Amino acid sequence: MKKLLTLAMGALLACGMSACGTNYDKTVKAYDDGITANVVGGFDTAEWVEQVGKKVMKAASVADVAKVDKKVADKLAKKTNLKALYVYEGLEVKDDVADWGTNPKALVNGEVKTFKPSHAVKVVRYDSSKDERQFVSDPHTAHAEALTDNFFVPVWQEELDEHGFSWADNTVITSEAGTYSIIFAEYSTASTKEAAQFGLGAVKTA
Numbered sequence: 001m002k003k004l005l006t007l008a009m010g011a012l013l014a015c016g017m018s019a020c021g022t023n024y025d026k027t028v029k030a031y032d033d034g035i036t037a038n039v040v041g042g043f044d045t046a047e048w049v050e051q052v053g054k055k056v057m058k059a060a061s062v063a064d065v066a067k068v069d070k071k072v073a074d075k076l077a078k079k080t081n082l083k084a085l086y087v088y089e090g091l092e093v094k095d096d097v098a099d100w101g102t103n104p105k106a107l108v109n110g111e112v113k114t115f116k117p118s119h120a121v122k123v124v125r126y127d128s129s130k131d132e133r134q135f136v137s138d139p140h141t142a143h144a145e146a147l148t149d150n151f152f153v154p155v156w157q158e159e160l161d162e163h164g165f166s167w168a169d170n171t172v173i174t175s176e177a178g179t180y181s182i183i184f185a186e187y188s189t190a191s192t193k194e195a196a197q198f199g200l201g202a203v204k205t206a
Contacts, residue, residue, distance in 0.1 A: 030059035034127060043097065052124050064085075082188075088182045091121070103116065136198045139168055143198070147185065175204055183199075
């Protein structure tokens with residue numbers, strides 16, 4: 001009996017360490033027809049509006065996101081207001097690109113750092129029926145939260161914070177250059193200073 005109990009405890013510990021048995025929702029959270037989620041930025045940082053439609057994201061489920069990053073999937077699994085979920089695989093972020101007049105900045109471990117323009121990445125929710133583009137994040141209209149530690153999202157306020165950031169700043173991938181999967185979520189919560197309506201994350205794959 002003691003041996004059986006020991007084996008059972010060992011199995012439970014192994015399961016907990018490997019997250020086995022986790023049942024992620026397989027429901028694909030897609031927008032209505034005519035609405036797409038598009039990645040802009042990354043290696044191609046010419047005109048962001050012109051990039052819409054070139055890097056179209058794929059509608060996904062929390063189970064799909066778990067294949068990319070389980071930590072992000074765990075965060076999303078706790079959301080009771082998840083409205084839409086999309087993934088884009090294969091975004092190139094390179095450092096051998098021309099500088100902007102003012103390169104994007106981000107707060108990393110309490111320090112303001114400057115990055116190459118390719119690290120600035122946004123998602124655009126495009127409604128073709130109305131020809132309307134919703135940039136995320138965006139002043140006044142789109143408050144986003146970071147789903148991964150390497151994705152900087154500035155404060156959602158017009159006035160500058162103590163580090164000099166406001167909602168006019170870009171969202172920035174703060175890890176090294178490489179190939180990334182971008183995760184985008186929308187919640188059924190309106191953007192306010194306190195509540196984010198969207199989530200953004202970047203997972204390095206190569």
